[in-house]
Amino acid sequence: MQSFNTSLSTPDFYLNGFIGLEVYFLWLSIAYIVIFSFAIAGNITLICIIKLEQNLHTPMYIFLCVLAVIDIGGCVSTIPKILQITLFNVRAISFHVCFLQMFSVLFLSAMESGVLAVMAYDRYVAICNPLRYTSILTPASITKILLVVFLRCIVLTGMFPVLASRLPYCSSTDVPQCYCDHIPVARLSCADITLNNIYGLCVAFLVVGMDLMYISFTYIMIIRAVLKLASKTARVKAFSTCGPHFTVILYIYTSSLLTYLINRFGQNQSQQLVVITTTFYIILPSILNPVIYAARNKEIREGYIKLFLKKTTHSIK
Template sequence: MSYSTPDFFLTGFPGLEAHHHWLSIPFIVMYCIAVVANSTLIYIIKNEQNLHMPMYILLSVLAVTDIGLCTSTIPKMLEILLYNVRAISFQACFLQMFFISYFCALESSILVVMSYDRYVAICNPLRYTSILTTACIAKILLVYILRCVILIGVIPIMASKLLYCSSTIVAQSYCDHMNVAKLACADITINNYYGLSVDFLIAGMDLICIAFSYIMIIRAVLKLSTTQARIKVFSTCGSHIFIILYSYISGICNYLAYRFNKNIPNYLTVVSSVLYLIIPPVLNPIIYGVRTKEIREGFIKHLLGKANNRKIICNS
């Protein structure tokens, strides 16, 4: 007997249905900011020769990842908020599940490589260019990309093999692993344990590596002779530290709220999980762009400079 795969139905923001049209406005704005800001960052790094260094290459990879993350999440969510189109096909649901989980995992991996970049730059400045060559960065990124593809790829495959024979209403605005898997009329213990294992192997191990890098950085900074030198080093790492703290603290809070606190209203859990996915792509290019002198100079040169030149030509 053949088994036909069902469509899933996303609820959007349960309890806030009357405000869906208004909710769409901030998400449209955030999506536009994320795409434009990250695309601008990529353009500046690509066209400014002075920015062809490991730190900025990693920033451009992070920008591509951020565009992928918000594009995997927001368009379908806006379709729900604006047009009340809640249905998503079986295949599209698990494809979305893969891409959202993959880009989240890849973003965590890039933050690890960026922390290693800062460690080498501060603790071994004289050997920075010889240690972190373009080839070295490419190899490290390839390892992390393969890790994410392999570990994350198993999640939607396992979930898609489950039998869905009752409700297909997902209490979320996108297809996430456990919200979909718990709809199956089958035992999902293995899915749950595998999801927890992947969370530890990726987010847990990445956080340990980042913490180790910054412990070594702090040790090196404390050995500097002047307070001014220490402030300069911490200022250099400030953007990265802020992004790490936001990403992991919000991720941990969202994870704990989802798994252990049943008293939180469902719409708050949904909103927090969506913001966890969308805020980093919005903040990353703005924070790095504002705090990084070389990127500000590249923005003035390649965008504002060209705009002024066109204005002069038009007026002449």
């Protein structure tokens, strides 16, 4: 049987994740528009606050800015196509755009995991070695750390679209998702995808597994250092500085594990459950991260208030 993805012709894929939910398309469209608007506005506002407030020009908030940029990218890479489906019922996505989206989603997810690991290191230095905080996390060292994370993610996730695009797609090109993900797309191939599965497991361990082990080790060291503090007030303050980061970690890694298990072993589960779970994993952090940091970080809250008051004052004038 001749495969479609030859040098002469490539197939369009069809994102059929919302099949059976057509009656809810209007409500889904409204929900995704609201999510997209809040995510973009929340993360851009967060970046602006950190840029405008001089006291927030510290490594922790620089990493938070990077996380906000990643969240914006996650929304931009998925929600416009989802809205195309729910508003206009346009499910087709070209062969090359599908694999570009696949790379974008996987790269941004890996970057988010890497930045969370770097933020754990930031908290470790701030609590366990506060006197050397600024000398350890200099602008040069921050740039090098982020560059290493970037290169790791681009090399490891860049292989996913390469491996998947080289597979022969001989019959069905109906992706049971609302965006192009590696395993759901690879399963459509008429060839053996053992290599794809093995590589996916290896990358999951090298990225999420290693990052999670590093974060766990870092927090063990942080907890040991905090418990040695003599003052209860100092212990509470130290733990509170880790609160937003720890909350984000719990949500992201729990949803990441759930999404991975559903994609790998959830073929017999409800298609709507699979779609909703995986979509929420990609999109919800974009809304939750700014909210969590605003709710649990005094400096960010004060920045929001100053920015809001400044806008209100200008509008009155």
